[in-house]
Each structure stands twice: as C-alpha cells, then as structure tokens.
Amino acid sequence: MTGRRLTPLLAYVTATAAGASLLTGCGVIPGATGGSREPITVMTWAPDRTKATNMPGMPAMAQAFARWVNSQGGIDGHELRVLTCNERNTSEGAADCAGRAIDEKAVAVVGSYSQQGRVFMNSLEAAGIPYIGGYGVTDDEFTSPLSYPVNGGQASLVAGHGMQLADVCEKVALVRPDTVGGDRLPALLDSGLRGAKHGGAVDIPAAEDAAEYTRPAGRARTGAKGAGGCVTAVLGERTQTFFDSFRRLPEKEERSGKDGKGGGIRISSVLGSVDQPVIDRTGGAHSPFEGAFVTGWYPEAGDKSWAPMRKVVREHAFVDNRVDPADTGVQTTWIAYTVLKEVVESLDRDRITATEIAHALDRGERIDTGGLTPALRWKYTDLLGASGFPRIVNHQVTFQVVRQGRLVAQKPGFVDVGATLLAVS
Numbered sequence: 001m002t003g004r005r006l007t008p009l010l011a012y013v014t015a016t017a018a019g020a021s022l023l024t025g026c027g028v029i030p031g032a033t034g035g036s037r038e039p040i041t042v043m044t045w046a047p048d049r050t051k052a053t054n055m056p057g058m059p060a061m062a063q064a065f066a067r068w069v070n071s072q073g074g075i076d077g078h079e080l081r082v083l084t085c086n087e088r089n090t091s092e093g094a095a096d097c098a099g100r101a102i103d104e105k106a107v108a109v110v111g112s113y114s115q116q117g118r119v120f121m122n123s124l125e126a127a128g129i130p131y132i133g134g135y136g137v138t139d140d141e142f143t144s145p146l147s148y149p150v151n152g153g154q155a156s157l158v159a160g161h162g163m164q165l166a167d168v169c170e171k172v173a174l175v176r177p178d179t180v181g182g183d184r185l186p187a188l189l190d191s192g193l194r195g196a197k198h199g200g201a202v203d204i205p206a207a208e209d210a211a212e213y214t215r216p217a218g219r220a221r222t223g224a225k226g227a228g229g230c231v232t233a234v235l236g237e238r239t240q241t242f243f244d245s246f247r248r249l250p251e252k253e254e255r256s257g258k259d260g261k262g263g264g265i266r267i268s269s270v271l272g273s274v275d276q277p278v279i280d281r282t283g284g285a286h287s288p289f290e291g292a293f294v295t296g297w298y299p300e301a302g303d304k305s306w307a308p309m310r311k312v313v314r315e316h317a318f319v320d321n322r323v324d325p326a327d328t329g330v331q332t333t334w335i336a337y338t339v340l341k342e343v344v345e346s347l348d349r350d351r352i353t354a355t356e357i358a359h360a361l362d363r364g365e366r367i368d369t370g371g372l373t374p375a376l377r378w379k380y381t382d383l384l385g386a387s388g389f390p391r392i393v394n395h396q397v398t399f400q401v402v403r404q405g406r407l408v409a410q411k412p413g414f415v416d417v418g419a420t421l422l423a424v425s
Helices: 003-017 057-071 091-103 117-127 153-166 182-194 214-224 236-247 276-281 304-316 328-347 354-362 418-422
Strands: 026-029 040-046 080-086 108-110 171-177 202-206 229-233 266-270 293-296 396-403 406-409
Touching (some): 040 328, 057 328, 091 117, 153 182, 153 229, 153 266, 182 202, 214 229, 214 236, 229 236, 236 266
Parallel strands (some): 040 080, 040 108, 171 229, 229 266
Antiparallel strands (some): 026 080, 396 406
16 A cells, blocks of 8 residues: 555544554444434453454454445434454453443344354343344354344354365365264254265364364364365464474475365365465465365455445545454444344334334344345244254355465355254253
C-alpha cells in the first residue's frame, strides 16, 4: 500500500475511532444515524490473545458492518450499536460477556465464537436474548431454542469431510482435541466414511494447546498406513502446529503429492482449522497444505457471492488487519449480520426487542444470503432433528482443495450431509 492511498483512509478511521471503543475487553461502536426509530444494541464476542483458538476478526467484522449500515441510515432506520467482548476462551470470560449483553439490553448476540456454550446459552435463555449465527463450535448452539445457527457447525464439517475423503483415501487417521467436544468427532467422521462403505478412521486424541505434536504425528502416519492413506487434523489454530510436526518426521517420501495425488500420505482438514489465511501464512503454493483436501460451510473465498462483503470490508475496514474476507469467522459474522438485517427490516417497527426477533425467526422468516448458504429458515419443520444437533437447518457443505496456494472448489456447489448426520450413532 502506498502512503497516498492510506492518507484519506486513515483520516476516516481516525474520525470514526474518536467516538468508538475498539476491541479491548468490551467496547461499542456508536452510529451516526438519527430519526424517530430507536437504536438497536447487539453484541459480538470472540476470544482474542489467548493460547488456544482466537477469532479477533469476528468482532472486527461486526464493527465494520455497523459502520456500513449506519452510514446508510441504519437498519430500517435503526442505528446499529455493536458491543464487542473478548471471551478469552474461558467460562468466566463467556459469563462476563453474556452478563454485559444482558446489562446493556442487547436484542441479540450475533456472529460470535465461544467454546463455553453451556455457560453463555443458559444466561441468554434466561434473559430471552437470541443467539444468531454463532460459529457452531458447541453442541448447545444446536439444541437451545434461542439459537439460530447459520451453518451446520463442526458436526456437518466433520461428517462431510468423511464423505470427501471416502473416495480418495484407503486409510484415515484423525487427530482431534482430547476434549469432550473432540470425543464426538470420530463418530461424525466415520459416518461420512461409512456412507461410502469405507472403514472407520484411526482415532488419535491430542492436546488442543500443545507447542508440538511429534508423538501424535507419528501415530497418525502409522494409522494412515503409508501410500494411499490420509491424515486429517481438526485442532483449530493448532492444526498448523500439528502439520508442522508431521512434515518434520523422517521418511519424506510419504508426504502428500500435488492436489492430494501421488504415492504419499495425503493431508486434510476442515475450514476453521485450515483456511486461506493459514495457507498464506505458511507459504502459499509452497505451504505444507498444498494438495490438502478441506471441507467448508461456504463457497471458496474467491466466489463472486462474497463480493458485497468484500466491498464493505474495503470501504469500512480496509486498514483493520483483523478483518480478512477469507477468514471463516469473518465470513460467518457477515452471514449472521445479514440475518439480523433482514429480520429487523421484516419487522418494520420503531422499537425492536429480543422477543420480537426470536418470534420472527421462529415463525419462519426466510433469509436470503445471496448464495453463501441455502435460504435459511428456523421454523420447526425446517430443523434437521439430528441426534445431538436438532437445530441444524443448513446441512450443506462444500468440498475444496488447495491448488497453487489457493483454496478452490474440488467440486461445484453444495453437498448435503443431512442424511449422514441423521445416521450418526
């Protein structure tokens, strides 16, 4: 970027920031809209600067969305106030953020990430606050009557990943967190594999915050049984650390070939554990992820359906390096705020309450996300009803592969994993 290009943008950001608190614990972006309609207050939370998974781009995307809609008069005339909170990857942090949302009379929590589902959902349910478009990392997001997920969560990704790998891998080794949530992943992956009459994966639990993974990497290579086998890791931010340990093992002839082909072990993962920013940071076309298979919720980052989001990021978050349009958390937040915008516009009222938003979604308000997901609707008849994940309404995934350093579609369009999820034992 040149200095000439940044000067007016920095002037804009400075003027905006004069009345804003950025993500330092909890903050708020006040809008500049007026009129008779009351402002709408929502919250977006995510962990930042922790030893485990961090998602600073999600609150940052929420702030950019607020600047965008408020520059155009708000949502149906309502100024959008976005509270942000660092959830810190702890139960105490999640409780603090939920408490702040309640105290500030937020009408929804939108586009957020937390592994502490039981903690925050209990608080939100007691206050009647809907949880719209969480990242989908906890079971509670798919069981609470006040949760409105925009994707099928980790369950859909892992089950779909089994389907993606079934035709290309003779043996599969799964490296996953040694946690209660991680314990569910083998059955989900196996449901996808066995749908194609494939054997189950070798299960390798591992610490989700380890500094290196030499021992699990060795076990994974043994479990994949050499040529024709696949090693898949679902470790969030530590997935990169795992594959770094994996590539440092001896016997280099067993590494993955281009596009997952060749005689070596193939590697794979799901979006959120591997995405375009991770590939870019680890060398692009020379990344250890070159040729890896990846299952995602949404179209690849270069798809034209993301153009509206990219325009908002370009105009309202251009110098904020937390907001990467290729980041899965950023993408989920954009979709979640799209839901909020459409449901508020459908209500057409001077005052919007949490109860009214939840009732509109329960009645079957249909949300068009511009091709980023199938049309979303949370009416009872739209719920998948899978065991453990009854509130999944979007059970579509995408199959992608890393080619020349870019995540691209392995096959066009969405793949429905609903039947696979229903078959999970």
